[in-house]
Amino acid sequence: GESVGLHLPTLSVQEGDNSIINCAYSNSASDYFIWYKQESGKGPQFIIDIRSNMDKRQGQRVTVLLNKTVKHLSLQIAATQPGDSAVYFCADILPASNDYKLSFGAGTTVTVRA
Amino acid sequence: SQTIHQWPATLVQPVGSPLSLECTVEGTSNPNLYWYRQAAGRGLQLLFYSVGIGQISSEVPQNLSASRPQDRQFILSSKKLLLSDSGFYLCAWGHYPRGRGYTFGSGTRLTVV
Numbered sequence: 001g002e003s004v005g006l007h008l009p010t011l012s013v014q015e016g017d018n019s020i021i022n023c024a025y026s027n028s029a030s031d032y033f034i035w036y037k038q039e040s041g042k043g044p045q046f047i048i049d050i051r052s053n054m055d056k057r058q059g060q061r062v063t064v065l066l067n068k069t070v071k072h073l074s075l076q077i078a079a080t081q082p083g084d085s086a087v088y089f090c091a092d093i094l095p096a097s098n099d100y101k102l103s104f105g106a107g108t109t110v111t112v113r114a
Numbered sequence: 115s116q117t118i119h120q121w122p123a124t125l126v127q128p129v130g131s132p133l134s135l136e137c138t139v140e141g142t143s144n145p146n147l148y149w150y151r152q153a154a155g156r157g158l159q160l161l162f163y164s165v166g167i168g169q170i171s172s173e174v175p176q177n178l179s180a181s182r183p184q185d186r187q188f189i190l191s192s193k194k195l196l197l198s199d200s201g202f203y204l205c206a207w208g209h210y211p212r213g214r215g216y217t218f219g220s221g222t223r224l225t226v227v
Binding site (some may be wrong): 034040042089099102103107 | 210
């Protein structure tokens, strides 16, 4: 079964505001976490990643926060734009053998209001 | 440069017909390769993964099979499609732990009628 899950299936945000998408994972041994963006009819696109030895990582307009104590992961998007409308997935990897399988949450659909 | 190719983009097949979806990777060697399926409005379900030529692991019992005849080629097949096989199929190439993340192909929208 899935080892990660998203808190809310949908998120509506005003253009220009900040977005926060949350994700919980169940396995404390998870070693690596990734956020993906998927636009309609396309494959998921890598946004940002974070390893378990980090608490925070920043990219261009995006920040991922990892709270290992409560097994919670979040993606923050600054100054949300219409092009940010998509489904966002969190995923994790368990450090088992050499298969490095990626386990996905169900996804949060983000809609940006003009 | 490193790229992943997946085809066809869309496919409509009758129930009971065979299936073959192909995925190829360029710009790397011995990649970990994965097949995922995504039902409408749902998350991604891992179907098969391969860590090398001829090495296939199945995640869920199903009507599908996978093969890896060459290092950078991954094929998803079925002898007889079911209506429940409809979905969005995605091939992925895992960079971790040598690199970051996974790169996904553009996907194949399969509709079984």
